[in-house]
Amino acid sequence: MFLREQSGHGSAKGLQHVIAKRGRMLEVYHHGSSVCAAKVRLVLMEKQIEWTSRYVDLLAGEQFDPEYLKINPRAAVPAIIHDGAVLTESTLICEYLDDAFPGARLKPAAPLAQARMRLWTKQVDEEIHPATRPLTYVVTHRHAILARGEAAVEEHIASDPHPAWRERKRRWIYDGFGAPDVALALGTFVRLLQDMDRALEGSEWLVGDSYTLADGALTPYANRLEMLGLSELWRDRPHFARWFAAVKDRPSFAPALFDYLPQELRDRMLADGQRALPQVRESLRRIA
Ligand SMILES: N[C@@H](CCC(=O)N[C@@H](CS)C(=O)NCC(=O)O)C(=O)O
Numbered sequence: 001m002f003l004r005e006q007s008g009h010g011s012a013k014g015l016q017h018v019i020a021k022r023g024r025m026l027e028v029y030h031h032g033s034s035v036c037a038a039k040v041r042l043v044l045m046e047k048q049i050e051w052t053s054r055y056v057d058l059l060a061g062e063q064f065d066p067e068y069l070k071i072n073p074r075a076a077v078p079a080i081i082h083d084g085a086v087l088t089e090s091t092l093i094c095e096y097l098d099d100a101f102p103g104a105r106l107k108p109a110a111p112l113a114q115a116r117m118r119l120w121t122k123q124v125d126e127e128i129h130p131a132t133r134p135l136t137y138v139v140t141h142r143h144a145i146l147a148r149g150e151a152a153v154e155e156h157i158a159s160d161p162h163p164a165w166r167e168r169k170r171r172w173i174y175d176g177f178g179a180p181d182v183a184l185a186l187g188t189f190v191r192l193l194q195d196m197d198r199a200l201e202g203s204e205w206l207v208g209d210s211y212t213l214a215d216g217a218l219t220p221y222a223n224r225l226e227m228l229g230l231s232e233l234w235r236d237r238p239h240f241a242r243w244f245a246a247v248k249d250r251p252s253f254a255p256a257l258f259d260y261l262p263q264e265l266r267d268r269m270l271a272d273g274q275r276a277l278p279q280v281r282e283s284l285r286r287i288a
Helices: 015-022 035-047 066-071 090-100 111-147 150-158 163-178 182-202 213-227 238-249 253-258 263-275 277-287
Strands: 026-030 052-055 079-082 085-088
Touching: 026 035, 035 090, 035 111, 035 213, 035 253, 079 090, 085 090, 090 111, 090 213, 111 150, 111 163, 111 182, 111 213, 111 263, 150 163, 163 182, 163 277, 182 213, 182 238, 182 277, 213 238, 213 253, 213 263, 238 253, 263 277
Parallel strands: 026 052
Antiparallel strands: 026 079, 079 085
C-alpha cells in the first residue's frame, strides 16, 4: 500500500499525526501515467522545487486505500502535503506552488494575461481532461484489461465506486472506438488543436512571450496524444507543432513526463497507439 514509503509514521494514530510529524517538507502524491500529476511535476521541475515522492499506484488501486482517501476523498492523484496542509486539484496545486515557492514565475504578472492563462487551465479541467480518459481507454488500457479474461474485466469495472463510470468503462472496454463518447472526445481535441494553433500563430507561448502555467497544463495532454498515435491531429497545425517542439526542448519535459512512467507502460502505450491508427483515422474522417 502507498503509505509504505513513510516508514516510522504508521497509520495507526491517523493522518493528522502523520502530517504533523512531517514538518515542512513537500510531499507529492502522484503516479507515472497520470496527466494531472505530470502537470504538477512540470511545475516542480520548472521551479526546481525540492519534493518527496509518494507514489500512488493507480493501476494497483492504491487510490482507494482508506489512508489515501483521507488525503483525497476523490480517490485521485495528484495531492500534496506542504507545511502540514493537504491540497488537491492539479490546477490549484500548480498555482499554489508558483505562489508559495521561489524560482521562475509561471504566472504572468498582468491581470489580463493571468485571466487568459486561466482560460486555458479552466479548459483543461473542464473539457480536455474529461476527454482524455475515453481515448486512453479505447486506444490502450482496454487491450491490457481484456487480455486478463472476462472475470478480470468484470472485476475491473466493478472496482469503480461510481455506477455511471462503471457503465462508461464497460463500453470503452468492450466497444472500443464504437463507444458513444469517443467521437465526442476526439472532437474536443480537434477543436483544442485548432484553438492552440491560432493562439500560437501570434505569440511564442500560449499567453504572450513567456512560458506560463497554461503551457505546462497543456503539455501532458499533447504528450498523451502523441503517445496514443494521435499526432496526425497537428499535421496541418504548424504553430502547435513548433510550440510542442519547444516544450519538449525544455529541461523539465523528459523528467516530468517520463521519469516516473514505467518503461513497460510507455512502450505499451506507443505500440497500442500505432495499432489504433486506422481506427483513429476512420473516426477523424467521420467527425470531419
Ligand atoms: N480534477 C482533478 C482530476 C484528478 C484525476 O482525474 N486524476 C486521475 C489521474 S490523471 C486519477 O487519479 N484517476 C484515478 C483512477 O483512475 O482511478 C485534478 O486536476 O487533479
